Amino acid sequence: MKIIQDWIEKYPLLNELVATKEVFWSNPxxxxxQTGFKQLSLNENDVKDAEERLKRFAPYIAKVFPETRELNGMIESPVxxxxxxxxxxxxxxxxxxEGRFLLKCDSHLPISGSIKARGGIYEVLKHAETLALKHGLLTENDDYSILDSEKCRxxxxxxxxxxxxxxxxxxxxGIMSAQLGFKVTVHMSADAKKWKKDLLKSKGVMIVxxxxxxxKAVEEGRKQAQSEPNCYFIDDENSRDLFLGYAVAAIRLKKQLEDLNVTVDEDHPLFVYLPCGVGGGPGGVAFGLKLMYQDQGHCFFAEPTHSPCMLLGLVTGLHDQVSVQEFGIDNITAADGLAVGRxxxxxxxxxxxxxxGSYTVSDNELFKLLTALADTENIYLEPSALAGVIGPVKLSTEQQGKEYVQQHHLKDKMKNAVHLIWATGGSMVPAETMxxxxxxxxKLSL
Structure with a gap:
């Protein structure tokens, strides 16, 4: 790899990134x-296949998680x-x-209270279905609620x-695997919150x-799976299934926006702001949104100033060949869901x-926004979920944001724009922690 100084000379934005300053980056x-999608290995049929699988599992979900019954076993959140x-x-x-502001409340998704209830639960269900079909416990035409039995567990x-x-x-x-009867081990990094570990232990999940x-947690999880013959590793860094589970959100969002009489077309652009850690959740959602809205949908990732791994990978083009630590950034943030170095x-x-494009936001700003959202809307999110909230501010005040609007002929359309902020977690945070x-x-707002 080039020495750090060479990269910084080539991309001056890295100077500010290394200094953990807030930045805004428009993706060159x-x-x-039409051009971008030709290069990709996934398409709309892959997302539809994932959506159909979730529909097959809906009777099972409704049976074992009563909180999903209102939506007939669909794991979905309001806008x-x-x-x-x-x-x-x-x-x-x-x-x-300018424009209209909406919050996508994945913070209040049933079962596990975060965006991860999409991809994580989907991949566990897909694995369970594969095993059950292979061993004759199930056919695709069955009512999947039969999986809730002693025999299947x-x-x-x-x-x-x-x-x-x-x-x-x-x-x-952990919650989904334990419910089905799998033995499950979650390898957790130092920044994982105690209440999350306690909740998992209460479900019989093994925590390391x-x-x-x-x-390190991912690396050790991978090692465990390689050493145990019947162990399946869910790979947050590389999983197509996780990605597709997240992408299903966009198909459902389209209907939700229509129900709210929200128009998205050439005169009414949609801007979506997605908190980003390793990339799977926001990547999958953005992929689905582009399928639904094409050039009328504009997706931006939001990362903490101390963990800007996706932005670093995109700017340098090195992706997983570079980590924030190699650039002297400590990867320590209160936004634990986004504390990813590579x-x-x-x-x-x-x-x-x-x-x-992409931007970074400081922890102090996340806390100020957390309090502001609680005061104005009575909605409480965990710090990482606030990263998207500042997106519209960044887009309209930062130089590269203004240039993006100008370059894509959006300036006169901003009064009709829809700003959708993706709230990724928070409803399961214990009251005293919140x-x-x-x-x-x-305190920070004084």
Whole structure:
């Protein structure tokens, strides 16, 4: 690899990234939908296949997770208008913000309370289906609620599942795997919150903790799977199934926006802001959104200033061949779900022609936004889930953001724009922990 100084000379933005300053980056490799999609190995049929599988599992989900019955076993979250927060943002950052502001509440997804309930649960279900079909416990035409039986749980108990996680992915995979009867081990990095570990232990999940960060947890999970014959490793860094589970969100979002009378077309652009760790969740969602809205959908990733791994991988083009630590960035952030030092190569390469841009946000800003959203909308999110909230501010105040709007002939359309902020987690945070977060935001806002 080139020495760090050479990279910084080639890409001056890296200077600010290394200094852990907030940055906004417009992606020079962004392409039109038609051009960008030709390069990819996944397509709309892959996403539809994932959606059909989730429909097959809906009767089982509704049976074992009563909180999903209202939606007939569909794991989905609401989209809500946040006009009071819209005004608050304009006031906080002393800049009038045009358009309509909506929050996608994946923070309140049933079962595990974060965006990871999409990809993580989907991949566990796909693995269970593969095994059950192969061993004659199930046919695709069956009512999948038959999987909720002693016979099936005993069958799945011969198999194990392993995953490396900073917290939320481990929660979704642990809860779902344990429910089906799998033996499950979650390898957790040092930054994983205690309450997440405690919740998993209460479900009978084995937790292995590491002093190191997320990459070490993934590496150890991979080793476990290689050493145990019946162990299946869910690979957050490279999994197509996780990615497709997230992508299904976009098909459903399209209907939700239509139900809210939200128009997305050439005169009404859609801007979506997605908190990003290793990349699977935001990458999958962005992929699905581009399928649905093509050039009318503009997706931006949001990362903590101390863990900007995806941005570093995209700027340098090195993807998983570079980590933030190699650039002297410590990867320590209160946004535990985003505390990742090395990005997914699979996601980086897949999303490269489809991603409009990326930006970073400091922990202090996340806490201030957490308190502001609680005060204005009575919605409480975990710190990492606030990363998307500042996106519209960045787009309209940062130089590269303004240039992006100009370059894509969007300036006159911004008054009709829809800003969709993806809230990725928070509803399962214990009250006392959330209270600490809130008070910290109050203190920082004085």
């Amino acid at each position: 490799k962004y392409q039109s939908f 809500v208008p946040i006009s009071a927060m819209h005004q608050k943002l304009s006031h906080m950052y002393e800049h009038p913000l 005993n069958f799945f108990s011969q198999y194990s599942i392993a995953v490396g996680s900073t917290g939320n992915l481990g929660l979704s995979i 903790e590491y002093k190191e960060d997320y990459s 990005p997914s190569r699979f996601v980086g390469q897949t999303i490269e022609p489809l991603l409009s 209270d600490e977060y809130y008070k910290k935001g109050v």
